[in-house]
Amino acid sequence: MSYQRCQDARFALPRERLGDSFVAVELDDSAANPNSLIPPHSVLTEHLIDEPCRPTRQVLDLFHRRLLAPTEASGATDH
Numbered sequence: 001m002s003y004q005r006c007q008d009a010r011f012a013l014p015r016e017r018l019g020d021s022f023v024a025v026e027l028d029d030s031a032a033n034p035n036s037l038i039p040p041h042s043v044l045t046e047h048l049i050d051e052p053c054r055p056t057r058q059v060l061d062l063f064h065r066r067l068l069a070p071t072e073a074s075g076a077t078d079h
Helices: 008-021 055-074
Strands: none
Touching: none
16 A cells, blocks of 8 residues: 555565465555545555455455364364
8 A cells, every 4th residue: 555654665574474374465556445535555444445355354254264163173162
């Protein structure tokens, strides 16, 4: 996104620490909600468009697959 204070090096440490497990996802400004009161920025917030086949949903689906699916598959619960 167009957040100017974040440069390409922002992914260096996660890539170094996580190796092949790290997935860098950069959303284009077009992923931002045009009705938002703030301009596009570099974090995943409600200011992005959460609809099927949109970049935001693709990132959320990645989070679900990588973070929630292993727990769900094991039958573990938070209760």
